[in-house]
């Protein structure tokens with residue numbers, strides 16, 4: 001029998017698995033294989049986005065699986081070219097069509113756009129409507145700072161259930177996490193094992209991968225686990241929802257085999273202490289449709 005994933009409970013009472021599969025930079029062909037392998041392994045959360053251009057393949061793998069749609073926590077995201085009220089509603093419909101589903105479990109706004117804030121706020125109001133209409137069971141944002149979260153909520157009265165942000169041992173976002181706690185927002189960690197450091201080079205100060213840090217490799221040797229498993233266990237014990245990406249069935253299974261050991265408080269603290277305060281991904285304050293001109297095709 002497949003292992004059950006530990007879950008967190010969102011502010012609206014919805015249970016969200018704490019480990020899921022991410023499919024950013026997974027090609028369409030790889031996506032079908034990866035999602036199929038993940039579901040067979042026991043994963044019950046899949047994280048995609050309109051901008052990943054593989055929603056159709058995620059949907060295909062879900063339909064091919066013996067795991068029922070209602071057993072899978074499906075996450076997708078609205079891309080910035082679809083911000084604005086009517087545009088967001090259209091973007092959601094387009095994603096549902098590509099995925100081949102009526103609704104999702106969590107719908108996220110992919111990025112804040114401080115330079116196009118009115119469109120961002122309008123899109124969030126549309127996402128709130130989708131939630132009211134029951135087309136998504138929970139709603140959230142991604143890459144929002146404390147300040148932008150506060151302003152978004154003040155402007156709309158709609159509190160996100162989730163904020164999906166860069167979070168790994170080298171960038172642990174303690175201040176943002178405190179804001180999440182205060183507002184009742186669940187923390188979802190992208191690049192949970194530091195994958196962003198391999199593909200983004202726009203920050204020369206970014207540290208090398210946490211997978212090769214001696215604290216992590218030392219704990220891996222001590223527990224008879226891999227570095228990735230130690231880091232994912234650290235996420236789990238913090239209560240973060242981690243969505244590691246892999247297209248390799250062996251690593252997909254490895255990343256899920258994290259429920260049979262525990263880190264001590266001192267071990268958790270030793271990983272917490274690796275924080276550099278330096279993000280590797282793009283600064284969310286800089287994102288707008290001019291710098292990121294990608295448009296999503298119907």
Ligand SMILES: NC(=O)c1ccc[n+]([C@@H]2O[C@H](COP(=O)([O-])OP(=O)(O)OC[C@H]3O[C@@H](n4cnc5c(N)ncnc54)[C@H](OP(=O)(O)O)[C@@H]3O)[C@@H](O)[C@H]2O)c1
Pocket residue numbers: 021022023024025047048110142143164165189190191192193194195196198211226228229243244245246247248251252254255
């Ligand atoms: N909201 C956002 O703005 C945002 C931004 C980035 C990512 N995300 C989401 O977060 C997910 C994960 O983030 P990410 O892909 O940036 O980084 P990640 O999951 O931390 O790392 C993925 C990288 O690590 C490799 N890998 C996977 N498992 C491994 C293991 N056990 N040992 C060694 N290497 C391993 C993968 O290669 P293989 O595939 O070859 O195994 C891939 O190169 C994405 O897929 C996406 O769903 C969201």
